[in-house]
Amino acid sequence: MQSMTAFAAETVETELGRLSCEIKSVNQRFLDITIKCPDFLRTAEHELRKTIETNLARGKVLVFINFYPNDQVALTEMKVNHALLSQLQSCVADINDTLGTTESLQLPHFMRWPDVIIQEPADTSQLQTAALALINQTITALLASRKREGAAMQAVLADKLKQLKKITADIRTFVPAINQQLVDKMKARLADLDIEAQPERFEQELAIQLQKVDIAEELDRLDAHVAEFERMLTLSEPSGRRMDFLMQELNREANTIGSKSAAMTTSNASIDLKVVIEQMREQIQNIE
Missing domain, CATH: 3.30.230 (Ribosomal Protein S5; domain 2)
Incomplete structure (x- = not known):
């Protein structure tokens, strides 16, 4: 990495x-x-x-x-353009003959004339x-x-994965108690209404309510994504883009757990998940 x-x-x-x-x-x-x-x-x-x-x-x-x-050291070589210099001298002589003058070009004039001095790269x-x-x-x-910094980031991400696994394991321990609370709540509601419900009908309604708050699939997918992320930490080829995609999937599962939450324990746990995932995302932005 x-x-x-x-x-x-x-x-x-x-x-x-x-x-x-x-x-x-x-x-x-x-x-x-x-x-x-x-x-x-x-x-x-x-x-x-x-x-x-x-x-x-x-x-x-x-x-x-x-x-x-x-x-x-000079990175250019300067040469005199003898052909052009001869032409200039010839032109001056022709002009003097035509006009009957004796004017001449001085050295500074020749030096300033374009292309008299040729610069060639060395x-x-x-x-x-x-x-x-x-x-x-x-x-x-x-x-x-890059590898030294990558190794430091790898250690940080490995620690964050441990936190995700712990939070996921904690949520699994909350599920039985939450389900039992839901059963007790439905029974208490029936008792308050003084209604004697048919056992079959009660169990059917209870199953519907439990299905609405069931997060077993989300927890399983979280475990799968974490396992895949741990595998990618051991790879030598660039994997930053794939990690970024996994962050989206992890965040999606955390949001679903929060939306299905039937107790404060799972609501708080889903927030903890999203905090850790966001911290990982910030690190992954710098991974090749």
């Missing part, structure tokens, strides 16, 4: 300078990746994204890659390779952080 909330940062020194990578992930329904990196890494962004998708299934992932070059393949290795290293640290 992994949490979707984590942070990791790593750095690496290269011959050209220092690369740093920070990855932050928070809870998100699907996998949403945002990468902010230097321009020379844009061509490698697809590989970076594939690496993240291979390791993470859900969450909003923010990746920040920065490069701090050494003093003697070979950054070494940096791209180092960046891919760095992001793998950072993802490994991120996964370790």
Whole structure:
């Protein structure tokens, strides 16, 4: 089990300078990746994204890659466009011949002319390779952080499941007494009315009333959902969505128990169930 909330940062020194990578992930329904990196890494962004998708299934992932070059390193190469420079000189000579002037272009004029100085990107393949290795290293640290937090959340959820099982078991112990209270109440009502009911008719009406407050099926489904949840806690693959679905089912059973309640004991127990289920839901929002 992994949490979707984590942070990791790593750095690496290269011959050209220092690369740093920070990855932050928070809870998100699907996998949403945002990468902010230097321009020379844009061509490698697809590989970076594939690496993240291979390791993470859900969450909003923010990746920040920065490069701090050494003093003697330039990521662009500047060259003189000799062909354009010759054309400019030829044009100046033609204009002087036509106008009978002796004007000339000075060095600053040539330097400002578009495309006289050509900037070409330097070979950054070494940096791209180092960046891919760095992001793998950072993802490994991120996964370790997500697993540590996931283990803590797993312990919390396991404790909450124990609470659900205890509340469910307590409700089962309340049922016989509640049913007996219902029988006594119906008999007392008949006695107050001074009516002698036929035994068959009384038993039929009693069965109808008991059926209305019967919560055996809801308790059985609660036990089944809790057992399934305990199984999912042991899985290594992402199971956050399935857990979220189970939370809806658990909450539905707790609501039904509350609506069928014929005594304060079961009403209070259903509220306790919903409180624990809501606490679990809050934790599950961060599970991958």
